[in-house]
Amino acid sequence: MVKRVSIVENILSAxxxxxANNRKKLDASNIFSLNFMASPGAGKTSLIERIVKSxxxxxxxxxxxxxxxxxxxxxxxxxAGAVAVQINTGGExxxxxxxxxxxxxxxxxxxxxxxxxxxxxxxICPSSFKLGTHKSILIASTPEGxxxxxxxxxxxxxxDALVVxxxxxxxxxxxxxxxxxxxxxxxxxxxxxxxxxxxTGEGINCLLNWLIDNLET
Amino acid sequence: MVKRVSIVENILSAxxxxxANNRKKLDASNIFSLNFMASPGAGKTSLIERIVKSxxxxxxxxxxxxxxxxxxxxxxxxxAGAVAVQINTGGExxxxxxxxxxxxxxxxxxxxxxxxxxxxxxxICPSSFKLGTHKSILIASTPEGxxxxxxxxxxxxxxDALVVxxxxxxxxxxxxxxxxxxxxxxxxxxxxxxxxxxxTGEGINCLLNWLIDNLET
Numbered sequence: 001m002v003k004r005v006s007i008v009e010n011i012l013s014a015x016x017x018x019x020a021n022n023r024k025k026l027d028a029s030n031i032f033s034l035n036f037m038a039s040p041g042a043g044k045t046s047l048i049e050r051i052v053k054s055x056x057x058x059x060x061x062x063x064x065x066x067x068x069x070x071x072x073x074x075x076x077x078x079x080a081g082a083v084a085v086q087i088n089t090g091g092e093x094x095x096x097x098x099x100x101x102x103x104x105x106x107x108x109x110x111x112x113x114x115x116x117x118x119x120x121x122x123x124i125c126p127s128s129f130k131l132g133t134h135k136s137i138l139i140a141s142t143p144e145g146x147x148x149x150x151x152x153x154x155x156x157x158x159x160d161a162l163v164v165x166x167x168x169x170x171x172x173x174x175x176x177x178x179x180x181x182x183x184x185x186x187x188x189x190x191x192x193x194x195x196x197x198x199x200t201g202e203g204i205n206c207l208l209n210w211l212i213d214n215l216e217t
Numbered sequence: 218m219v220k221r222v223s224i225v226e227n228i229l230s231a232x233x234x235x236x237a238n239n240r241k242k243l244d245a246s247n248i249f250s251l252n253f254m255a256s257p258g259a260g261k262t263s264l265i266e267r268i269v270k271s272x273x274x275x276x277x278x279x280x281x282x283x284x285x286x287x288x289x290x291x292x293x294x295x296x297a298g299a300v301a302v303q304i305n306t307g308g309e310x311x312x313x314x315x316x317x318x319x320x321x322x323x324x325x326x327x328x329x330x331x332x333x334x335x336x337x338x339x340x341i342c343p344s345s346f347k348l349g350t351h352k353s354i355l356i357a358s359t360p361e362g363x364x365x366x367x368x369x370x371x372x373x374x375x376x377d378a379l380v381v382x383x384x385x386x387x388x389x390x391x392x393x394x395x396x397x398x399x400x401x402x403x404x405x406x407x408x409x410x411x412x413x414x415x416x417t418g419e420g421i422n423c424l425l426n427w428l429i430d431n432l433e434t
Binding site for chain 1: 340
């Protein structure tokens with residue numbers, strides 16, 4: 001008899017268990033939590049800065065930043081007013097539940113209302129690893145092009161909300177919003193979508209209201 | 218005695234051997250070959266279209282497109298005038314030497330002068346897997362932000378040339394070229410760099426001249 005060890009499945013199953021533990025910890029402290037995923041440079045950090053600056057007088061916010069290298073993102077989140085923890089993954093292309101577990105130990109959970117996890121900039125790998133957060137948000141960026149839902153279906157299928165950032169650049173690029181939206185609809189029908197510009201602030205209020213709704217329920 | 222099997226190292230070593238085989242095959246047919254890597258939406262496909270359209274009357278070009286899903290990119294390369302092969306990786310976040318080996322079997326190598334491989338849109342994983350191509354080119358995109366060399370050092374360290382695309386958007390975004398260049402210099406001193414706009418055509422000629430130089434030597 002040949003024994004086949006399915007290494008990838010075992011890793012994912014272990015990750016799921018740790019993700020469930022993270023969720024329990026977050027729920028015990030009554031924290032609403034988000035996993036922000038996107039390509040490199042889609043605007044995750046800028047959006048987190050906007051959210052923290054807008055909500056910091058009302059809610060206590062923690063940010064966990066995942067990057068291959070540097071503390072640049074956590075520094076920006078901290079400057080904006082959040083409790084910030086940087087995870088440097090070395091070469092790893094995604095965060096996983098173990099990494100978040102470690103980060104949560106560095107946060108005074110009982111003082112926090114909202115946890116935002118900024119995943120590694122990558123439109124593929126992070127979608128396979130649950131962290132235990134309540135909602136996953138994908139940030140698309142208009143200069144990336146309108147074909148991304150078709151080409152990265154796994155990421156678009158697995159998320160609870162979609163932010164379309166850099167709409168201020170639409171006059172200067174080729175981006176067919178109807179084609180983009182059709183792709184999203186096929187993969188994730190009725191996905192709540194927020195077209196925004198982090199640069200100008202356009203559309204940010206709708207996203208903030210959605211966040212506040214989730215924080216208050 | 219405990220035996221430890223280093224799976225990742227074994228996979229990479231097997232990949233290196235197959236990459237060397239691919240290189241031999243390419244050299245035997247006197248083909249100059251490039252591996253294009255970038256974030257999703259940085260402009261790999263648009264740049265390949267430009268190159269194929271500009272050089273197709275002078276050289277016979279093959280394009281191998283790696284994507285999670287769809288034939289969109291290979292269709293564009295074929296329309297531009299290349300022999301195009303699409304690899305759909307399923308969920309895989311990068312191309313590897315086995316995938317290129319399979320694609321090369323579908324190309325009439327003795328008729329080809331230039332092979333362009335378009336890797337999966339990902340600023341992390343593709344840098345770990347050699348394909349056997351002669352040169353690796355990274356395409357950065359200005360709306361991704363000026364901090365990318367600092368945050369994705371592995372990719373910037375391993376390439377032979379850098380294209381900075383979408384310079385036509387510089388007036389509308391925040392991008393400190395000196396800060397970006399400083400990051401590149403630390404990781405990959407004297408890296409040959411081509412600032413371009415695929416949209417307007419600015420800077421494309423310098424890149425084409427570099428390609429022709431490599432094709433003629």
